[in-house]
Amino acid sequence: MSNSPLDRGPGSSGDADSAGDAGKRLRPARTNATKQKLFEASMELIGERGAAGVTVDEIAAAAGVSKGTVYYNFGSKSDLIAQLLRHGVDILLARLLSVKDTSDDPLAAMGEMIGQAMDFMAEYPSFARLWVSENWRTPSEWQDTFTELRGRLLAVIGAAIDGVAAVYRVDPAVSRGSLETAIFGACFVVGLDRQTYNPERTREQSVAAIMASMRGYVVK
Amino acid sequence: MSNSPLDRGPGSSGDADSAGDAGKRLRPARTNATKQKLFEASMELIGERGAAGVTVDEIAAAAGVSKGTVYYNFGSKSDLIAQLLRHGVDILLARLLSVKDTSDDPLAAMGEMIGQAMDFMAEYPSFARLWVSENWRTPSEWQDTFTELRGRLLAVIGAAIDGVAAVYRVDPAVSRGSLETAIFGACFVVGLDRQTYNPERTREQSVAAIMASMRGYVVK
DNA sequence: CTATTTGAACTGACTGGTCAGTTCAGTTAG
DNA sequence: CTAACTGAACTGACCAGTCAGTTCAAATAG
Numbered sequence: 001m002s003n004s005p006l007d008r009g010p011g012s013s014g015d016a017d018s019a020g021d022a023g024k025r026l027r028p029a030r031t032n033a034t035k036q037k038l039f040e041a042s043m044e045l046i047g048e049r050g051a052a053g054v055t056v057d058e059i060a061a062a063a064g065v066s067k068g069t070v071y072y073n074f075g076s077k078s079d080l081i082a083q084l085l086r087h088g089v090d091i092l093l094a095r096l097l098s099v100k101d102t103s104d105d106p107l108a109a110m111g112e113m114i115g116q117a118m119d120f121m122a123e124y125p126s127f128a129r130l131w132v133s134e135n136w137r138t139p140s141e142w143q144d145t146f147t148e149l150r151g152r153l154l155a156v157i158g159a160a161i162d163g164v165a166a167v168y169r170v171d172p173a174v175s176r177g178s179l180e181t182a183i184f185g186a187c188f189v190v191g192l193d194r195q196t197y198n199p200e201r202t203r204e205q206s207v208a209a210i211m212a213s214m215r216g217y218v219v220k
Numbered sequence: 221m222s223n224s225p226l227d228r229g230p231g232s233s234g235d236a237d238s239a240g241d242a243g244k245r246l247r248p249a250r251t252n253a254t255k256q257k258l259f260e261a262s263m264e265l266i267g268e269r270g271a272a273g274v275t276v277d278e279i280a281a282a283a284g285v286s287k288g289t290v291y292y293n294f295g296s297k298s299d300l301i302a303q304l305l306r307h308g309v310d311i312l313l314a315r316l317l318s319v320k321d322t323s324d325d326p327l328a329a330m331g332e333m334i335g336q337a338m339d340f341m342a343e344y345p346s347f348a349r350l351w352v353s354e355n356w357r358t359p360s361e362w363q364d365t366f367t368e369l370r371g372r373l374l375a376v377i378g379a380a381i382d383g384v385a386a387v388y389r390v391d392p393a394v395s396r397g398s399l400e401t402a403i404f405g406a407c408f409v410v411g412l413d414r415q416t417y418n419p420e421r422t423r424e425q426s427v428a429a430i431m432a433s434m435r436g437y438v439v440k
Numbered sequence: 441c442t443a444t445t446t447g448a449a450c451t452g453a454c455t456g457g458t459c460a461g462t463t464c465a466g467t468t469a470g
Numbered sequence: 471c472t473a474a475c476t477g478a479a480c481t482g483a484c485c486a487g488t489c490a491g492t493t494c495a496a497a498t499a500g
Contacts, residue, residue: 034449034450052270069449072450133353136352178429181429182429185409186433189405189408196356209395212399213429213436215435216438277460287477288477292474
């Protein structure tokens with residue numbers, strides 16, 4: 001395997017965290033390639049067979065590294081999965097936020113956000129599967145992680161709903177929290193269903209179906 | 221596959237409930253009790269920790285029977301789970317169908333169906349967790365089972381949507397299939413979220429949030 | 441410029457343990 | 471009598487985590 005030490009400027013791509021060591025400025029950190037490969041491999045395998053159904057050996061083999069490397073980069077299988085969840089949510093959040101301020105009609109902005117979510121589900125279906133598989137387990141090893149990440153995602157959706165509510169008259173019988181959840185959940189499920197059972201369904205059809213909630217929320 | 225000399229236990233598929241079954245020539249009462257206990261125990265455990273995370277020994281212990289009994293009643297762990305899925309869907313379907321013909325306003329009927337779904341999720345949250353955990357895995361041991369059961373459920377929802385579309389003017393840009401999926405998914409996710417993260421949310425709030433899709437589907 | 445050192449990254453055999461599924465002689469209850 | 475169930479032993483596979491050893495580019499010394 002060729003580990004080219006200079007294949008990128010260190011930490012320029014902006015997706016991974018800055019690895020947090022404050023003091024040492026020499027010693028180039030060429031770590032990310034391996035972690036990235038492990039993220040991709042585990043995302044795929046865990047999405048297919050579930051967190052408990054995949055072995056660390058398989059993940060290592062799929063990433064083209066040895067088992068020890070997994071434990072060198074992550075403290076445990078559980079740790080790997082927790083970081084995987086954060087990694088995926090960071091990507092999704094970045095996409096949702098890229099929309100947030102580009103539009104003046106809040107309903108259109110909402111539609112674009114849902115479209116971004118559909119794209120994300122199509123691109124990372126394994127992440128979506130991992131999420132729905134583990135999100136509601138109690139007690140779960142990743143309960144705190146989920147609570148935090150879920151909160152971050154719902155906050156973004158909630159802000160978009162608030163944007164709509166600020167401009168349009170909305171149905172007071174529908175609580176914002178429940179609507180957030182319904183839209184959030186519908187994004188995952190519609191995205192996954194499209195990938196698993198209805199590949200012929202278009203992005204626009206899916207967005208339109210989820211947006212029906214918003215149009216029903218707005219009092220015409 | 222089935223090499224167990226005893227695997228012809230009591231009925232291996234049509235086990236939904238004792239009612240309406242005419243021709244059981246053997247003891248029906250005792251049989252169902254054990255299977256029922258095994259269903260309940262596995263539902264609980266598998267909902268908490270996932271199908272792969274639960275051992276047959278645990279299921280047997282939780283049901284208060286021996287491991288051999290599990291293999292006497294079901295040929296395998298996989299078989300147990302397949303029957304568990306059918307069992308749960310039968311219950312949910314029965315509830316949805318109990319609504320279907322009792323109302324004359326199709327929108328109200330839809331709301332009642334969603335309410336029934338909420339009740340089901342509250343009563344069998346572990347089933348809901350099992351469903352969302354395994355439904356979108358590919359390839360999966362229960363892929364065929366899921367495809368069939370999903371079809372049965374979506375047909376009922378689809379019929380309710382058709383009922384609405386027959387009376388109200390509806391948005392032609394929203395495909396029935398996608399809307400079915402969105403509502404179906406929202407039911408699971410809103411129900412699970414209510415149980416896991418927002419126990420204070422009322423049934424009515426949840427129904428209203430999901431029903432927003434239908435009100436948005438209808439052209440006013 | 442060359443030689444040596446350092447240590448982060450990585451390796452893979454090994455350990456101690458778990459689990460699904462099998463088997464079967466014996467027990468209970470309809 | 472017989473179907474349903476028990477309980478314990480057994481097998482063969484599988485697996486998370488460990489650790490002593492290897493590699494090699496960068497740092498440092500000569």
